[in-house]
Amino acid sequence: MKIGVPKEIKNNESRVGMTPAGVFELTKNNHIVFIQSTAGEGSGFFDEDYQSVGGIxxxxxxxxxSLADMIVKVKEPVEYEYPLIKPNQIIFTYFHFASSEELTFAMLNSKAVCIAYETVEDxxxxxxxxxxxxxxxGRMAIQQGAKYLEKPIKGRGVLLGGVPGVPPGKVLVLGAGVVGVQAAKMAAGLGAHVTVLDTNLKRLRYVNDIMPSHVVTEFSSEYNIRKHIKDHDLIVGGVLIKGSKAPKLITKEMLKEMRPGTVIVDVAVDQGGCFETTVPTTHENPTYIIDDVIHYCVTNMPGAVPYTSTMALTNVTLPYVLQLANFGWEEACQKDLSLQKGLNIVQGKCVYREIIEAFEWSEKLVP
Known part of the structure; x- marks a missing residue:
């Protein structure tokens, strides 16, 4: 199969869809890999690195x-790329369709086969x-939140770890999934007092078991959220509903209950965000302020650490890329049910129920 790796052109996106190690595995299996010139430079991989392992x-x-049967990317295609996508071409990337009806219709119209990283499920x-x-x-949410708590950036002027004689900052984490656990781990490592909320008691028990005593858990409810936002310095939204829009856990009127300079980081922004006031931002202009509350809502947070992120991403995507390349998408999805769950749009039809529900499309009106 002919596989294409274009350069990411989303604002300040420095990751790349494939490392040279990934290209080596594909060429070893007799596939042809096309790399757009300088596509990997932001992640520390250069054209000669790809050429040395057989990349073109x-x-x-x-x-x-135009040449590729399958495109391997990191972020969803942007408007410039829409007309470049061919019917039956496999596009393998993060899509987050539920947050963009425009993107969804563009991919439906392309007649491509869209397989979303975020819905592949084992x-x-x-x-x-x-x-x-x-x-x-999740880890970056604390790193960025700690920075924006600084007074010169309009934050509360709080050091998360505190110092002897001064209590530490307080971090509220909404969601005890992967994002929440990593955020709690980082915040706890800095010495902050951490509260983790979730409706899944099994996950809360897990957090309780693995975290130190200054990380506490509570069942998530509107009452408990309203209680904690009043005295926490940094709030991290890490709620995920697979393939669907995130629930709005903090409303605009709740911002008035927070102290001036509170920082909220919405990691769920790719899925529409879990704060009512969430507006997608970029690394170039990452924050905005509403009611004296600093919002950090960057849609591609891992793009700020592209070397780490690209390596971690290729580690997990490569086995699936190889299956798609070796067998074609239809046979690969028949052989691997987890990959089958990644199918979102197939040749002009939406095949993922959560997207249909997110846009409230009638089954009979599904494009």
């Missing part, structure tokens, strides 16, 4: 799309291709 460097994105019900980026984003 092409100058333009247009060439990559037998245990986990999301193996979303997990590494969730781990990165």
């Amino acid at each position: 460097i092409l100058k333009t994105m247009e060439e990559v799309y 037998a245990e019900g986990t999301l193996p291709l979303l997990t590494p980026m969730s781990e990165v984003a």
Whole structure:
């Protein structure tokens, strides 16, 4: 199969869909891999690195799309890429369709086969291709939140770890999934007092078992959220409903109950966000302020640490890329039910129920 790896052109996205090690495995299996020139430079991989393992460097994105049977990316295609996508072409990337009806219709109109990293689901019900980026984003949420708590950036002026004689900062984590656990781990490591909320008692028991005593858990309810937002310095939203829009756990009017300079980080922004006031931002302009509350809602947080993120992503996507390349998408999805669950749009039809429900499409009106 001919596989194309274009350069990511989303704002400040420095990751790349495939490392040279991944290209080596594909060429070893007699596949042809086209890499757009300089696609890997942001992650520390250069054209000669790809050429040394059999990759073919092409100058333009247009060439990559026109020659490839399958496109392997990191982020969803942007408007410039829509007309480049061909019917029956496999697009394997993060899509997060539920957050963008425009993107969804563009991919429906392309007649491509869209397989979303974020909905590939294994037998245990986990999301193996979303997990590494969730781990990165959860850890970065604390890193960024701690920075924006600084007074020169309009934060409360709180050091999360405190110092002797001064209590530590307080971090509220909404969701005890991968993002929440990693955020809690990082915050606890800094010495902050951490509260983790979730409706899944099994996950809360897990957090209780693995975290130190200054990480506490509570059942998530509107009452408990309203109680904690009043005195926590940093709030991290890490709630995920697979393939669907995130629930709005903090409303606009609840911001008035927070102290001025509180920082909220919405890791769920790719799925529409779990704060009512969430608006997608970029690494170039990452924050905005509403009611004296700093919002950090960058849609590609792991893109700020592209070397780590690209390596972690290729580690988990490569086995699936190999299956798709070796067998074609139909046979590969028949052989591997987890990959089958990644199918979101197939040749002009939406085949993923959560997307249909997110846009409230009638079954009879599904494009």
